[in-house]
Amino acid sequence: MSEQHNESRRLVEWTTLYALLLLLLLLSVAVTPAHSAKGYLTLGRRGIRFPCAWLERDGFFDPRNNFVSKTPFVQSRSKCQGKGHCVMNxxxxxxxxALTFKLIGTDDMHDYQFQAHFCEPVYEAQHLHCTKQDGEVAFTMRQIGTWLTLSSVFCRCTRPAEVTSIxxxxxxxxxxxxxxGxxxxxxCASMRECRVDESCFIETPNSDGLLYGGKVMCLCPKKTFCPIYFIGKKRVPFIDSQQRITHYGLKCKRRSY
Structure with missing residues (x-):
């Protein structure tokens, strides 16, 4: 009876050990970068890659003194491992x-650009260039705290990319x-300038009445900006003939400096 009990206990131990090994194997697969069928780099660990450096230029300024820096603002974000190297210029x-892009909300500073630098290549030589057609997405980013991280890359953009949806x-x-957001x-396609009284950002409510995101419609003209980061009480409801709200829009606002 004792021998049978010991054998049963060993069986339970081996089963538990096997389950743990299987779990570790699944976790190791989840954090391993791979390539998609089109050759795009698909990122591990929940599809996120943190930049090693963050740079801004041609717009990083002090509003009180109206001073525009002549050199890029550079901030180190994370250390490279192994043979990876982070360029700080x-x-x-x-x-x-690197990924070069502009962000909505800084529209009146048309030259204000951002760069996220990475230890390893974001894409490789065989990746296709973006066609710049309507609806094409060059890459996606995810906000974590005050950091923007890279989620996916779909094509190579050789000009500053612009936000198309959030x-x-x-x-x-x-x-x-x-x-x-x-x-x-x-x-990668250039965004057109907003017309007078046109919404720069539109949110369409879901069937439950909630908002799950919005689309950037255009860039605000010089001396104005799209108040997406100050969105409180600025949503303008648009109503159809049946008095139903079709979407909410944001209007370009004039700068106070």
Whole structure:
């Protein structure tokens, strides 16, 4: 009886050990970078890659003194492992180690650019260049705290990319006063300038009445900006003939400096 009991206990131990090994194997697969069928680099660990450096230029300024810096603002973000190397100066827009882009909300500073640098190449030589057609997404980024991280890369963009849509982590009420943007889709095509009284950003409510994201419609003209980061009480409801709200829009606002 004792021998049978010991054998049963060993069986339980081996089963537990096997389950742990299987779990470790699955975790190791989840954090391993791979390539998609088209050769795009698909990122491990929840599809996120943190930049090793963050740079800004041609717009990083002190509003009180109206001073525009002549040199890029550079901030180290993380250390490279192994043979990876992080370049701390501004790189060409076609660099494989950097993504160059603009952000909505800085529209009146048309030259204001950002660069996220990475230890390893974002894409490789065989990756196709973006076609710059409507609806094409060059890459996606995710906001984590105050950091923008890389989620996916779809094509090589050789000019500063621009935000085309923003998604939220969960549905929000239209009366929410805070900006809840988390996921950013970036396009390589140039954004046109907004017309008079046109919405620069549109959010369409879901069937539950909540908002799950919005689309950037155009760039605000010089001396104005799209108040997406100050969105509280600025959503303008648009109503159809049946008195139903079709979407909410943001209007370009004039700068105070």
């Amino acid at each position: 501004w790189l060409p827009a076609n660099s494989a180690h 998604s939220y982590a969960h549905g929000i009420n239209p009366t929410d006063i805070a900006f809840r 988390v996921f950013y889709e970036m396009a």
